[in-house]
Amino acid sequence: xxxxxxxxxxxxxxxxxxxxxxxxxxxxxxxxxxxxxxxxxxxxxxxxxxxxxxxxxxxxxxxxxxxxxxxxxxxxxxxxxxxxxxxxxxxxxxxxx
Amino acid sequence: xxxxxxxxxxxxxxxxxxxxxxxxxxxxxxxxxxxxxxxxxxxxxxxxxxxxxxxxxxxxxxxxxxxxxxxxxxxxxxxxxxxxxxxxxxxxxxxxxxxxxxxxxxxxxxxxxxxxxxxxxxxxxxxxxxxxxxxxxxxxxxxxxxxxxxxxxxxxxxxxxxxxxxxxxxxxxxxxxxxxxxxxxxxxxxxxxxxxxxxxxxxxxxxxxxxxxxxxxxxxxxxxxxxxxxxxxxxxxxxxxxxxxxxxxxxxxxxxxx
Numbered sequence: 001x002x003x004x005x006x007x008x009x010x011x012x013x014x015x016x017x018x019x020x021x022x023x024x025x026x027x028x029x030x031x032x033x034x035x036x037x038x039x040x041x042x043x044x045x046x047x048x049x050x051x052x053x054x055x056x057x058x059x060x061x062x063x064x065x066x067x068x069x070x071x072x073x074x075x076x077x078x079x080x081x082x083x084x085x086x087x088x089x090x091x092x093x094x095x096x097x
Numbered sequence: 098x099x100x101x102x103x104x105x106x107x108x109x110x111x112x113x114x115x116x117x118x119x120x121x122x123x124x125x126x127x128x129x130x131x132x133x134x135x136x137x138x139x140x141x142x143x144x145x146x147x148x149x150x151x152x153x154x155x156x157x158x159x160x161x162x163x164x165x166x167x168x169x170x171x172x173x174x175x176x177x178x179x180x181x182x183x184x185x186x187x188x189x190x191x192x193x194x195x196x197x198x199x200x201x202x203x204x205x206x207x208x209x210x211x212x213x214x215x216x217x218x219x220x221x222x223x224x225x226x227x228x229x230x231x232x233x234x235x236x237x238x239x240x241x242x243x244x245x246x247x248x249x250x251x252x253x254x255x256x257x258x259x260x261x262x263x264x265x266x267x268x269x270x271x272x273x274x275x276x277x278x279x280x281x282x283x284x285x286x287x288x289x290x291x292x293x294x295x296x297x298x299x300x301x302x303x304x305x306x307x308x309x310x311x312x313x314x315x316x317x318x319x320x321x322x323x324x325x326x327x328x329x330x331x332x333x334x335x336x337x338x339x340x341x342x343x344x345x346x347x348x349x350x351x352x353x354x355x
Contacts, residue, residue, distance in 0.1 A: 001152060001153065001154070001260060001261070001262050002153065002259050002260070002261055003153075003154050004259075012154070013154065014153070014154045014155030014156075015153045015154065015155040015156040015157070015158055016155075017156075025197075026192040026193060026194060026196055026197030026200055026201070027190055027191055027192040027193070027197060027200070027201060034158045034159060035158070036153050036154070036158065060193075061193050061194075062193060
């Protein structure tokens, strides 16, 4: 079973599910993505989706209510991602000589 | 990985990894192979949904999810095959209020028409050859009209040192005896392995038992009853077509060969 990040090949990684919601005045569109990500990539991805949803997710009647659930879901996932171990194999702070 | 959309009449692949859609109307949806055996012995059943997932740390990543389709699954002497024609149905748009409903209805109509155009001459196909099967599992329906059962096949690929574990769930109508179908799968799989891989004698005791595998008890709600193979081959072209009959003995390997 693979266990390295899909974006940066660092380990450990876990399956992250993120959801974006777009309000369209008379309807709304939801984008759901799943990826095997390390802590850093997961935080980056979830933060981006959270900002997208927080700005563009409110602009329909249904989204006024549903967007709360989408934001809560992404925040829960973000909280779980923050508890992940930092990826190993990173370069030391000063870089390598 | 297990499922792929293939064009009818596309002969660029011989069907090692994915079945070849049949170009003859009115028969099987895929071309049969020599190893599939007598069509009269094949078991087939309707499929109302498919779910393909990769198992990863923290959960299962959904690769293909088609909850309401109509297709067929075939259990042959060599493999479990699935073929679905209406795999792309387009999206449904919902709007609220008079204007919203009208916009939603129009968008849905356009989406369905475009989907019909996209899937014309194509079939969603997939198969798990018995040498690739790591496990076969089932959850029975309760026999009622709107209930459904599940048949699951599990297999693994290898690329370098990395392995990937996949599972294919076929949703079948509740009237289909899923546990019986799973038993049929595992019995055929064990017989196939014994007949086609005579040099690989590891796990033969268990394989012989599985040729007479009993029906599993119905699992608790939401769980699956599982048959596990003692070993298996990684999904690849190389392991797709084994030679028939006794061959030269090769060293037995631990689980996951190929």
